Amino acid sequence: MMNLTILGCYAATPRTFTNPTSQVLEIKNHLFLIDCGEGTQVQLRKSKIKFSRIKHIFISHLHGDHFYGLIGLISTFRLLNRTQELHIFGPVGIKEIILLQLKYADSWTNFSLVFHELVSKESELILDEENLTVTTIPLNHRIYTNGFLFREKLGQRRINIDEVGKHEIEICDYQNLKNGKDYLTGQNKIIPNQRLTFDPPNPKSYAYCSDTVFNPGITSQIKGVDVLYHEATFLDEHQKLAAPTKHSTAKQAAEIARQAKVGKLVLGHYSTRYGSIQPFLEEAQSIFEQTLLADDGKVFCFD
Amino acid sequence: MMNLTILGCYAATPRTFTNPTSQVLEIKNHLFLIDCGEGTQVQLRKSKIKFSRIKHIFISHLHGDHFYGLIGLISTFRLLNRTQELHIFGPVGIKEIILLQLKYADSWTNFSLVFHELVSKESELILDEENLTVTTIPLNHRIYTNGFLFREKLGQRRINIDEVGKHEIEICDYQNLKNGKDYLTGQNKIIPNQRLTFDPPNPKSYAYCSDTVFNPGITSQIKGVDVLYHEATFLDEHQKLAAPTKHSTAKQAAEIARQAKVGKLVLGHYSTRYGSIQPFLEEAQSIFEQTLLADDGKVFCFD
Numbered sequence: 219m220m221n222l223t224i225l226g227c228y229a230a231t232p233r234t235f236t237n238p239t240s241q242v243l244e245i246k247n248h249l250f251l252i253d254c255g256e257g258t259q260v261q262l263r264k265s266k267i268k269f270s271r272i273k274h275i276f277i278s279h280l281h282g283d284h285f286y287g288l289i290g291l292i293s294t295f296r297l298l299n300r301t302q303e304l305h306i307f308g309p310v311g312i313k314e315i316i317l318l319q320l321k322y323a324d325s326w327t328n329f330s331l332v333f334h335e336l337v338s339k340e341s342e343l344i345l346d347e348e349n350l351t352v353t354t355i356p357l358n359h360r361i362y363t364n365g366f367l368f369r370e371k372l373g374q375r376r377i378n379i380d381e382v383g384k385h386e387i388e389i390c391d392y393q394n395l396k397n398g399k400d401y402l403t404g405q406n407k408i409i410p411n412q413r414l415t416f417d418p419p420n421p422k423s424y425a426y427c428s429d430t431v432f433n434p435g436i437t438s439q440i441k442g443v444d445v446l447y448h449e450a451t452f453l454d455e456h457q458k459l460a461a462p463t464k465h466s467t468a469k470q471a472a473e474i475a476r477q478a479k480v481g482k483l484v485l486g487h488y489s490t491r492y493g494s495i496q497p498f499l500e501e502a503q504s505i506f507e508q509t510l511l512a513d514d515g516k517v518f519c520f521d
Numbered sequence: 522m523m524n525l526t527i528l529g530c531y532a533a534t535p536r537t538f539t540n541p542t543s544q545v546l547e548i549k550n551h552l553f554l555i556d557c558g559e560g561t562q563v564q565l566r567k568s569k570i571k572f573s574r575i576k577h578i579f580i581s582h583l584h585g586d587h588f589y590g591l592i593g594l595i596s597t598f599r600l601l602n603r604t605q606e607l608h609i610f611g612p613v614g615i616k617e618i619i620l621l622q623l624k625y626a627d628s629w630t631n632f633s634l635v636f637h638e639l640v641s642k643e644s645e646l647i648l649d650e651e652n653l654t655v656t657t658i659p660l661n662h663r664i665y666t667n668g669f670l671f672r673e674k675l676g677q678r679r680i681n682i683d684e685v686g687k688h689e690i691e692i693c694d695y696q697n698l699k700n701g702k703d704y705l706t707g708q709n710k711i712i713p714n715q716r717l718t719f720d721p722p723n724p725k726s727y728a729y730c731s732d733t734v735f736n737p738g739i740t741s742q743i744k745g746v747d748v749l750y751h752e753a754t755f756l757d758e759h760q761k762l763a764a765p766t767k768h769s770t771a772k773q774a775a776e777i778a779r780q781a782k783v784g785k786l787v788l789g790h791y792s793t794r795y796g797s798i799q800p801f802l803e804e805a806q807s808i809f810e811q812t813l814l815a816d817d818g819k820v821f822c823f824d
Contacts, residue, residue, distance in 0.1 A: 232562060282628075
């Protein structure tokens with residue numbers, strides 16, 4: 219199960235009915251907060267996401283529409299008497315900005331704030347958990363920016379209860395089967411593991427790429443991911459604005475999805491100049507059919 | 522005309538339906554933004570206040586619920602291509618916090634950001650315009666905090682058209698009359714100014730006091746103001762919490778209003794622990810009848 223909750227997916231400024239970038243990826247029982255524009259904590263409340271389940275926050279870059287809500291969220295964690303560690307991944311500078319504000323407020327957190335400041339221009343492994351990894355996707359934007367690639371690790375094989383039942387295998391042996399070992403019966407007969415188990419579920423993967431100029435250089439790293447979130451600030455009609463501001467069009471996002479042969483593309487980071495976001499879908503689908511539109515409050519379940 | 526628009530008046534954290542502190546005082550054709558909690562720019566939009574009319578921002582102290590929305594508002598001014606100066610009054614540190622974030626975003630404003638950093642523990646005149654003054658009201662809170670006293674200057678005398686008409690006084694002499702000069706007729710007869718003019722309108726005054734512990738020491742400075750906004754974080758039943766957190770109860774706010782003989786008291790900065798704010802009104806009115814309740818989005822017109 220992999221769920222994506224869009225808290226905000228519009229560019230630039232928060233407005234009455236649209237929010238700057240923030241989203242929550244639920245994967246392998248983790249809740250990862252990705253970017254944190256102003257108003258994110260209110261959006262979290264609206265989506266009824268428990269604050270205490272967030273232990274890792276990933277910030278792509280230090281433009282305000284991607285992180286001005288972070289200091290407020292940290293302060294609220296403090297007021298809610300949080301005690302568990304909070305890990306923050308983001309560009310160098312993020313620690314200085316947060317700590318400076320806590321200093322002037324004379325409001326130190328009673329939980330550990332663990333900053334993982336990023337400086338590398340090469341992709342790097344930044345989180346290695348038992349059941350998943352997170353690596354950076356270096357992006358090309360006006361300032362130092364990373365996307366993030368979340369990838370489940372291959373899980374254990376699953377017991378085929380019907381087959382296992384035929385051989386009077388005891389429960390204490392199940393773990394060996396899950397690990398891929400063959401089974402040796404009391405009569406010294408080997409039963410191959412593949413007869414007693416099913417393959418583990420396909421590990422899921424999610425790539426978050428915002429903000430970035432059109433950059434086919436990233437396709438090798440995100441090849442075949444189940445879901446790609448790619449920014450689409452502009453429609454093709456404003457393509458001339460995309461390159462100088464180092465943003466992408468819906469068409470360009472779709473082109474990346476097509477070249478990387480991803481499962482699904484989710485578009486977001488729409489410029490607030492457009493009255494409707496529907497044209498983004500139509501433009502992208504002409505190139506990559508499996509396109510979805512992010513919108514504030516929307517939840518995608520990728521089973 | 523003096524109008525007060527409450528953008529947010531709740532303590533601590535922004536929530537789905539309540540906002541941290543921010544308000545706009547319209548006085549003598551100025552729009553003064555006082556405090557700027559997270560979400561202020563969205564609240565400004567909801568109240569349909571033109572961003573370009575805000576030229577002065579006053580920040581009481583550097584707790585998040587009073588200024589975390591400032592960096593986002595400044596960034597939005599920038600995106601809206603503002604060119605006119607913006608004056609920011611607030612505790613020392615505010616400049617460092619804002620400039621650090623602009624630096625990492627590589628997003629300098631194309632308008633002048635003029636910081637007026639406050640350090641004095643004595644009241645001081647911080648803005649002296651043609652028709653009004655703003656002075657600080659040193660408050661006693663957990664960190665360095667100022668309230669602000671906005672006071673109209675005495676305006677010009679107003680022409681009594683009926684009386685002036687009787688004496689064939691020319692329009693070019695009106696300004697002298699407005700300035701209080703007597704009139705000398707062609708027959709060298711003195712007509713006293715008081716017969717030809719009315720008194721100027723009473724200068725209005727507004728005192729903003731948030732956040733502060735109960736402190737009768739401020740009453741001499743705010744004596745007789747037309748409107749006092751005083752924080753009331755707690756009800757009397759939680760009075761024990763007020764002193765250690767350096768906040769006030771509704772009763773204490775009313776006691777300040779009573780002692781200072783103000784015209785009207787506006788309560789705000791309610792703790793989010795209460796289901797309803799109505800008890801704040803009842804508690805305060807038992808001591809000071811002319812009490813009003815602030816609430817998000819509310820507009821008070823003090824004619």
